[in-house]
Amino acid sequence: MGVKNIFQTDRAAGVFIFVVLLALFCFSRVHQLADSRYSTVLSQSLYQHGSFTLDNYRLPREEPKQQLGFISDGDIYQLQLANGHIYYSYPIGGPVLSVPFVALFKTFGISPFLSDGSYDADSEGRLQGYLAAFLMAIFGVVIFLTARMLLPLGWSVVIAFGSSLGTQIWSTASRSMWSDTWAVLSLTVIIYILVTAEVGKGKIQPVLFATMLAWLYFARPTNAISIAAITLYILIYYRNLFIPFAITGCLWLAAFVLFSEYHFGSLLPIYYLGKPMMFSGFWSGIAANLISPSRGLFIYVPILLFVGYLLIRYRSDDVVFRRLRFLSVVVIVLHWLLVSGVVPNHGGHSYGPRYFTGAVPWFALAAMISVASWRHWYGDDGRSQFLARWRIECSAGLLLLLLSILLNGLGATSNRRWRWNDGPPNVDVAPERIWDWSDPQFLPR
Secondary structure, three states: OOHHHHHHHHHHHHHHHHHHHHHHHHHOOOOOOOOOOOHHHHHHHHHHHOOOOOOOOEOOOOOOEEOOOOEEEOOEEEEEEEOOEEEEOOOOHHHHHOHHHHHHHHHOOOOOEOOOOEEOHHHHHHHHHHHHHHHHHHHHHHHHHHHOOOOOHHHHHHHHHHHHHOOHHHHHHOOOOOHHHHHHHHHHHHHHHHHHHHOOOOOOOHHHHHHHHHHHHHHOHHHHHHHHHHHHHHHHHOHHHHHHHHHHHHHHHHHHHHHHHHHHOOOOOHHHHOHHHOOOOHHHHHHHHHHOOOOOHHHHOOHHHHHHHHHHHOOOOOHHHHHHHHHHHHHHHHHHHHHOOOOOOOOOOOOOOHHHHHHHHHHHHHHHHHHHHHHHHHHHHHHHHOHHHHHHHHHHHHHHHHHHHHHHHHHHHOHHHHHHHHOOOOOOOOHHHHHOOOOOOOOOO
């Protein structure tokens, strides 16, 4: 097959993946308007008024309430009161990146406000749902394009759909504009650029690359793990790029500090200094994030057990695979350790292992490398020689993938699974519920 035909096939496959994912994400009826509530109000404020404050809108105003490290607008923890102004209390990265999309949606009459200018949560939920679905459909395409540099067409399609439907991408990131939604797409593009450089199909532009990593941090601070690991990777393997890369990163960090000092009077916004980094109940979080019936990663994404098996059983000595495998495993482990101490470590009102959403791009990269090494180990001759084992492994992988898709599909389509958080008792009041095997979130109450 010629290069032109391969490109046309890849392009058709990419369009197919985008259309199918967009349709599935748009028609999945659960919209988790939790932490992301008011995020598109900030986006609208930026393009309408050029302001990070939300003072220009008719938002609910309640008696100020002391939260952990900041003062909220009553019980509305998504709104922070500071220096006489009202702000969105979560990271600004996602809302800033969403500005052109929110502006476009507004031309079609979709915004967080009703015609009389009053805030409407249902309208914002629809807006966030459409935007999150669009971004996560793009995520699936980028995963496919990354996989194509390491795998044949069919396997790349499987990994693209598996990463999008069998993980928190479907059950969490595509449901509303969580801070992870923009972050996972940005990280996926960053990994794509890394892989193109490793396989000799592209080059890393240090200024652009450092800028993307900076905005990854602005979208969600837990991405500091990925940023630190990639920075060290650049220093070791692309030393000639490091000086412009590091200077650009420092300039973005300085700009972020100036922004925070101007608005909040602190080096960083409170979300970056407060509860996301306050460790409590670490050891229970370590176990809960992996195996608890309502938050366990291996319970809701069991395909990762197969990926782990392949990584261990079929290690490749290929230099590219060895580098990328080590990078992905290190980031995943460090991410697990970090989120295990996050307060609250039960994940709040969410579905499944929400705290691992930001690691999904690394899961996908690990899957690509493990499958490529697996196929290489068998080869054409080996596959016929060990046909029974190959079939068993394929069957086990397919079963775990289908189970992962089913479990995450339930979180995206069943409001009863989302309402599990409300109890009784409410999971925030009784976080021990995440260990109750008689009432796991994936089963109807």
